[in-house]
Amino acid sequence: MMDPIQAAWARAEMLMRVGNHAAAIEPLRDVLTADPNDAEAHSMLSDCLRQSGRLEGAAYEARQAIALAPYVAHYHLALALALQMQLKPKLALAEVDEAITLAPHDGFAHLIRAKLLRISGKMEEAAASLNQALTLLPHDDVVMAERGFAALQRGAMDQVEASARDVLSINPDSPDGLTLMGQARLAAGAIDEALDLALSALANNPSDSDALSLLAAAKMNGSIIGGLWWKWNRLLVKLGQARAIFLVVGIWVIYRWSVFGSRDLGAPEIVETILSVIYLGFVLYTISADVIVARMISKETERVRLKPGF
Template identity: 35%
Template sequence: MDFDHNTLALSRAQHLIDLGQVGPAIEQLRQVLAQDPDHATAHALLASCLLVQKRHHAALHEAGLALTLEPENNDAHLVMARCQLAHRRPGKARAHVEQVLSLEPGHVGAWYVLSLVAEFQGKPGEQLQHLQRALELDPENVGVLIALAGLAFDRRAFDEAGRLTLEALGLEPEYVDALVMAGRLALHRGDVKDAREHALWALQIDPSDAGALALLASIKARQSLFLGLWWRFSMWIGVGGVARATALLLGMYVLFRLSEITLDLQGQTQARTVLSFVWLGFVVYTWVAPSLFQRALKKELESVRLRSDF
């Protein structure tokens, strides 16, 4: 593979990443690295893809390789900043972004990543300022438009979120995050059919996209009260990571046992029996519901047809 082919493959990989299609992008980057293992930008872009796939340690390794090969590479610094965020180190992330901005104040990607740092630190006002600055520099950046749409959605400014989403889709009709946001807006309106179509469209482009899968799961939960209760419980219990989930489940069990012992000591045999059956029902429900939910989701995904270039 000569230099021109490398350049073409990198350009295509970047475009695919911009569209949220990380699977095909990784294949392009593998072709480049097979011919040139020391290509810093390819390592940086691969790290970006791995971050999307939640492979944080592998992404950190690739970003480190990119910076070792080219210490002044802006792409490498920005992806390293995102890796540091994934490892919950916002201070180090901000340092990498500020290094890029000190050399290139008009770098759109740097302002976008700085908005991610602000989001991580729970500073929505600062996050909005950074995104608005990025949009000033590049009014047609679909990633920034959808990030702003997400902020608008979170503060329940649904008309603004819809306008920004339509603008993004007008620029890139197959931008996965924009399709997912359109689906979320449709689901909020109660238009389950439209939400489902957007979710399936996004999954046709990238079957591994977490946002599209979560949207489809939310749709299935909306359609079934039985499965919907489990989905909402699962989402609530999973917020904050494994440690929090484990602590909550242990706490629930301890509370059940304390209640059972208290009722026993008070001679409330009937109430204790009812409580035991309620707990047993909860255990059975949380054991059966996930498999039923996965089965329903799998059936839905069978209708997805992959793009020929995936």
Template identity: 30%
Template sequence: MQPDPRLVLAQAASLHRSGQVDAAIEGFRQAARLQPSWPDPHRMLAMALLQSGRAKEAVQSARTVSTLMPNDPHAHLLLGVGLMTAGQADKAISAFERAIRIAPRLGEAQFQAGNALAATGRFKEAVARYDKALEIDPLGVEALVNRAVALARLKRRDEALGDLDKLIGLQPWAAMHHVNKAALLLEGGEAGIADAIAAVQKAIEIAPKDPDAWSLLGQARLAAGDIDGARAAHEQAVAAAPERADLRVPLVQVLRYQEVFAEARGHADAAIKLAPRFVGALYERAEVLRALDQPAEALADIDALLALEPRHARALVARAIILQDMNRAEEGRAALDKAARLAPEEADVRLQLGQDDLARGRWEKGWIGYEARGSILPPTYAPLPFTRWDGKETPERLVVLVEQGYGDAIQFARLIPLLADRGVTVRFLTRAPLVPLFRTLDPRIEVSADLDDLDLGAPGLRWVPLGSLPRLLARDPATWPAAPYLTADPERIGQWRHVREEGDFLVGITWQGSTRRVLDIGRSAPLAKFAPLAQIDGVRLVTIQRGAGSEQLDQVEFRGKVLKLDEDFDADGAFLDTAALLQNLDLVVTTDTSMAHLAGALAVPTLVALRAVPDWRWGRAGAQSIFYPSLELVRQRTPGDWDDVFARIADLVRARIAARGTKLEGGAA
């Protein structure tokens, strides 16, 4: 005798209520087989299958229900949910729309239709469905949450923030709403940072151990320039959820910024152990390894990342930079070109491509790409609070804003007089220590470290970052004002004549540039590598190194052959004594530091020791600098090999000494 399908269904439902889902599924199947035209077993089977994660099977049962009950909106709603769960959002939309046609006031159908539309990227239509759902149920929390997300995707931030404020009013105890508000405020850029921090701190008051809140606070503090605070917040996030690899990655980034590389490496390793295929962790560890001067290991991580995600544009940029470290510039360019095809608007892509174009002498394209430096993190300058100059109008007064390092300032400052040539009243806003030096640039140029005496609301006032002048004024460096374009104080020049003794060939030396590891990778050379110069008869070395790196002088064997300057050297202004001293030298030998730019700006003969693939401004090949004719460039033939570089520099110094002797003999004759 055949079992009663109603009894079988009742028993299966009891099993389902008791948590025996697998047994219940078999019971629902049996009931459906016993009475195929009865919708209830198919409906209950679909729901149990969804609960057990078997979405594709659930869709089959839900489809049967919708066929048996074509006028029941809940049948089509169930089918839509099954399709959504099975990853078929586009098909789910049709099912939800059928439910809505039958029952327009079915709020769940409107809500789920919005979810399906959002899942397919149709955010405007999704918002319309959420609007309907909220018209039916104004207190629908899930609809408000999802509408806020869709509005944010549509860049309708004010409306999205309005929904989040409603949610906070409905559920002030829910930390998630404050976190979401903070995230949206942070997306709004600099203007929203303070409010974002306040919102996420409220979330932390509600849920002190919420790892996502702490992580977002770290991001907000980093955006505000508070790196120490960002580190503390990210450490709290990791402590709250040490098993989450995603929380360690932003901590690694902050530790890199602080140049705490051992800890950064530890957290990166831990993240990859937790999630071996996590591309964010692989990217950050590669950056740490590069900073630790381990390019081969860094490249391995980037290549592992690209195997998982071949279209990762930032990873391609990182690969290009690492390949340059390894003297494989052409392979690096190929990676940059691919990144540009994938993400042409990405700031890091545009900047690195622009700098590579500049290194290759492609000035038109290069300066355009160089503009992306204002959009990277951290940007190279902070915008001033009035209108930026576009190069077209003639402003009543133009503020040229210094940016980046001292070397960049010296390199581009020569273009400022071109503005004065056009009749523009110019204020060069620079760092206070550089003000005296740059006052020698051109008497028509105002040089200041502040804007206290200017009316920032004046209608004719404009500003421009210094590094944008090449694009706006003179893209080909061959047309730039010639060196020397800075001058040393004649009185100071006389004060430093005492360093020279008759017969000396006086060589000023600098070996250490920026102390930031990420900026200095491969650029500075240990002072010990200068030893071949100290061994040349007639050469007397003078250290013009200041600050970091100076301690190496007491550690080298040729310490007694190097003249060390007084501690008050340059005390009243950056490079003032240095510029005067350089006029008393026969030669400068320096690594890639601001000293190379100063010597070039003063037209002082200089040999520059460069890494195999140096910074863009030194080009990709050749011994001459298009920016500074008095400089001769000596490049590594093998990455990291300074011995060969300084052996060749020593030969060049001997040749200059011999040439000077020949010249003196000829003059005497």
């Protein structure tokens, strides 16, 4: 009979393989309850927490793994990924550089470096790291997909489509390849096709944030309520938590100043009413659009969830 800790390991690995990272947290917790000094379990737990959006926990667990085994490159990569999602690109890059020092021939370390540099807008350095990754892993679909994501960031949609074809020729089920192809189709105005590709990508990896992003973009395309909300939401995400809060409170301050200003300038009362209606409309729209869009997206993902094998 299998030892309970071995069984927990096996269950965690199986759940991670099928992309159910949130469910893998519990068996990994069992493993760590039995042995809190298991660095690999801390690192795997970090991956699961990150995939579930629990970034604070993910960074903490990766640090625990590093404290126990500082010479293992992929623990530094786990921390880098958590830090990158917490919008701390400099710290993330330092961890990736540490990983590359420890394992200079790790293609994935170079790939993550390329991703981080691309997100920070350092396209030339990103291209150099990506070339390094492609040299080390010439036939890896995930590495090839990064070329497509770099092209997507530059807005070169023909290159996005070409990269997507390359990726899908290696792995026809690649969520990255399907997402890139979906982005290319969306740019070409084929919204239904983009939607199907996003759903196919999600069927292969339900927690793929790029595929979810494509699904929302395709769903919002052509809808006035959803389209505006999508742009506003993307802006807030891009700004990060702190700047987004400053922006939202700033809008309130400007609204209040405009009301005082209209009074001080002796403007008719209707001006104050109009300002209040605009502000109230903005608040109500933000709250209601959020709910409407969330329902629209969950309806779509429900369709995939009903398919066998999801």
